[in-house]
Amino acid sequence: MYDKRKINKILIVDDSEMNRAILADMLSEQYEILEADNGIAAVQLLHSYGTEISLVLLDIVMPEMDGFEVLAMMSRYHWIEEIPVIMISAENSHSVVERAYELGATDYISRPFDEVIVCRRVINTIMLYSKQKKLISMVADQMYESEKSNTLMVSILSHIVEFRNGESGLHVLHIGTMTELLLKRLREKTDAYDLDTAKISMISKAAAFHDIGKISISENILNKPGRLTEEEFEIMKTHSAVGADMLENLPLHKDEPLVKVAYEICRWHHERYDGRGYPDGLKGEEIPISAQAVSLADAYDALISERVYKKAFSHEKALSMILNGECGSFHPLLLECLSDIADHIQEKLSINSLNRGSEKEIHNIVERLLSHKELASSNRTLSMLEEERIKFQFFASMASEIQFEYSVVPSMITISDWGAEKLGISRFIVNPSENQELLSIISREKMIELDQILRCTTPDSPIVEYEVELNVEGATRFSRIISRALWSHGDKTEYSGAIGKIVDIQEEQKELKRLKELASMDPLTNLLNGAYAKKEIIHMLYTYPENEYALIIFDLDYFKTVNNERGHVFGDRVLKYLAERLKSNIRTDDLAARIGGDEFLLFVRYDRNIEQAVSRIFSAMTGEYDGFKLSVSMGIAKTTTEGRKYSDLYHCADLALFAAKRKGQGCYVFYDKKNCTSNAPTTISPIDPSFEE
Numbered sequence: 001m002y003d004k005r006k007i008n009k010i011l012i013v014d015d016s017e018m019n020r021a022i023l024a025d026m027l028s029e030q031y032e033i034l035e036a037d038n039g040i041a042a043v044q045l046l047h048s049y050g051t052e053i054s055l056v057l058l059d060i061v062m063p064e065m066d067g068f069e070v071l072a073m074m075s076r077y078h079w080i081e082e083i084p085v086i087m088i089s090a091e092n093s094h095s096v097v098e099r100a101y102e103l104g105a106t107d108y109i110s111r112p113f114d115e116v117i118v119c120r121r122v123i124n125t126i127m128l129y130s131k132q133k134k135l136i137s138m139v140a141d142q143m144y145e146s147e148k149s150n151t152l153m154v155s156i157l158s159h160i161v162e163f164r165n166g167e168s169g170l171h172v173l174h175i176g177t178m179t180e181l182l183l184k185r186l187r188e189k190t191d192a193y194d195l196d197t198a199k200i201s202m203i204s205k206a207a208a209f210h211d212i213g214k215i216s217i218s219e220n221i222l223n224k225p226g227r228l229t230e231e232e233f234e235i236m237k238t239h240s241a242v243g244a245d246m247l248e249n250l251p252l253h254k255d256e257p258l259v260k261v262a263y264e265i266c267r268w269h270h271e272r273y274d275g276r277g278y279p280d281g282l283k284g285e286e287i288p289i290s291a292q293a294v295s296l297a298d299a300y301d302a303l304i305s306e307r308v309y310k311k312a313f314s315h316e317k318a319l320s321m322i323l324n325g326e327c328g329s330f331h332p333l334l335l336e337c338l339s340d341i342a343d344h345i346q347e348k349l350s351i352n353s354l355n356r357g358s359e360k361e362i363h364n365i366v367e368r369l370l371s372h373k374e375l376a377s378s379n380r381t382l383s384m385l386e387e388e389r390i391k392f393q394f395f396a397s398m399a400s401e402i403q404f405e406y407s408v409v410p411s412m413i414t415i416s417d418w419g420a421e422k423l424g425i426s427r428f429i430v431n432p433s434e435n436q437e438l439l440s441i442i443s444r445e446k447m448i449e450l451d452q453i454l455r456c457t458t459p460d461s462p463i464v465e466y467e468v469e470l471n472v473e474g475a476t477r478f479s480r481i482i483s484r485a486l487w488s489h490g491d492k493t494e495y496s497g498a499i500g501k502i503v504d505i506q507e508e509q510k511e512l513k514r515l516k517e518l519a520s521m522d523p524l525t526n527l528l529n530g531a532y533a534k535k536e537i538i539h540m541l542y543t544y545p546e547n548e549y550a551l552i553i554f555d556l557d558y559f560k561t562v563n564n565e566r567g568h569v570f571g572d573r574v575l576k577y578l579a580e581r582l583k584s585n586i587r588t589d590d591l592a593a594r595i596g597g598d599e600f601l602l603f604v605r606y607d608r609n610i611e612q613a614v615s616r617i618f619s620a621m622t623g624e625y626d627g628f629k630l631s632v633s634m635g636i637a638k639t640t641t642e643g644r645k646y647s648d649l650y651h652c653a654d655l656a657l658f659a660a661k662r663k664g665q666g667c668y669v670f671y672d673k674k675n676c677t678s679n680a681p682t683t684i685s686p687i688d689p690s691f692e693e
Contacts, residue, residue, distance in 0.1 A: 039065025178297030213243025533593035
């Protein structure tokens with residue numbers, strides 16, 4: 001049974017069961033033991049347990065993947081930075097020991113084992129790494145407590161002011177959060193204000209001081225439930241200048257960047273972009289961006305908060321009032337930022353409650369400080385890398401693709417979970433050119449050829465596409481391997497492997513055909529869309545010069561009334577019904593397309609009597625659907641009279657349609673240059689009086 005007191009896991013990797021048993025007997029009383037009989041099994045356990053493993057005891061000579069290759073894999077995945085490795089081997093040559101240390105081993109133990117030496121070195125190594133982690137944790141804790149105290153003092157001071165003003169204790173936090181959201185979005189829109197992460201953090205923190213000048217204002221004015229008199233309002237307006245003076249006259253630290261930013265905010269957060277604010281009447285870019293962002297944040301929070309003189313407005317109403325200029329003039333770009341973040345404001349303000357917001361800010365500061373090189377810890381780096389690995393595996397599984405990673409040293413292919421299942425092989429393939437499992441799928445010659453092609457790539461052109469036959473699930477599949485070569489130092493100093501994916505060409509062709517159909521079709525009616533129809537018509541006009549064609553444009557009469565009176569869902573059903581009628585009344589080589597709204601296009605071939613064909617199609621488009629009487633107006637242009645240029649045919653058919661509309665709708669008109677530019681079309685069908693307005 002597992003002893004809960006054994007908080008450290010040790011992974012013993014050795015192909016000899018006897019050696020593993022000896023080491024396990026020595027260490028099992030104090031540590032939880034994991035065992036692997038080869039390098040591949042060790043890598044799999046490292047993948048599974050990660051940094052839960054406190055130490056690896058690693059043999060060198062093993063089948064499938066030796067100890068050096070395991071060290072290389074641990075280095076590749078950055079495990080070696082967090083998990084110490086003690087090599088165990090009967091080989092004591094200087095070159096072997098030196099190579100082990102170069103690959104990241106912490107210590108080296110020779111066989112036969114001396115129990116005292118093994119236990120002492122295991123204890124020393126685990127203690128050393130444990131102390132390192134503890135030291136990093138202590139530094140982080142001290143920094144955290146220091147920042148917590150600083151933030152607490154700022155919070156207490158600002159809340160004293162808000163308490164006198166009868167405002168919510170969350171007001172200061174909300175201003176800071178809103179300011180941060182606005183400035184981060186502003187940074188995405190422009191680089192005019194040099195808003196790096198540190199500056200945004202400083203402005204957001206300094207926002208807590210925006211109203212400290214109110215400490216000089218009488219509570220009778222601050223908490224007056226009704227409208228302030230003109231004299232009272234003038235007194236209230238002094239708080240911005242008073243707060244700035246307080247900061248400017250500090251005996252110490254007044255030149256600190258945070259104090260300078262706080263001064264800007266205190267003095268000018270009531271200035272307005274059009275120059276109608278106070279106390280100095282600054283205008284536009286004369287107002288520091290820090291004060292402008294806090295001003296907008298303050299206006300929003302004041303509107304959504306209950307005050308002694310008003311009820312709280314809703315989020316939507318507050319946004320409307322600000323964007324409509326009811327709260328004064330603000331920077332246009334900041335108003336855009338407000339609109340952009342509108343959907344997330346309430347969620348962010350809710351998440352950043354008084355305690356959690358402060359905790360989040362402190363943790364962010366500690367993270368930034370710990371990022372300095374002299375305090376750098378592999379914990380954070382490994383955590384981020386582990387997150388990236390998890391995300392990669394997740395997206396690989398969602399993509400349903402055979403993705404792979406190939407490394408030269410050690411010679412190994414790692415295949416995505418979905419890909420390994422699809423191919424019916426293991427995820428980790430060691431020595432690919434000799435692995436029978438892999439060779440049952442692809443020939444050794446093809447693998448060698450692909451490797452040679454990858455070695456001939458350059459950093460400027462690292463991508464290789466290679467077509468090959470694969471034996472998948474007992475059948476030959478024509479596939480394309482798309483690979484990107486990798487080099488050990490970012491340039492072509494040493495070829496180190498490749499990443500890539502395997503694409504089934506037949507499935508790819510099916511998918512391309514499906515995508516092409518999607519790109520060419522109108523999703524509502526399943527007719528062609530206008531762009532694709534135009535392309536096909538131009539092709540037919542020039543490919544078959546012996547054929548004569550008619551281009552027909554028609555639309556539904558009174559369709560707008562249908563949408564207004566019975567809704568767009570019913571309108572869509574009408575359009576789909578009309579499209580089905582259209583498809584059933586044209587030949588297979590005719591083209592039918594929806595070119596917009598309720599407007600359709602037909603391109604039909606004819607020999608002699610085009611009028612008879614048009615009359616038949618026109619009649620099919622009339623009738624009734626679910627109580628709505630179908631009526632269409634058509635314009636027709638023929639190649640025999642208007643030529644074989646698409647733009648001319650379309651223009652003439654459009655003019656003919658316009659002539660039909662002018663005549664009273666519910667008819668079709670053949671284009672005639674003279675009559676279609678006047679009020680007398682050449683051929684008009686009878687109009688059903690029931691369709692007249």
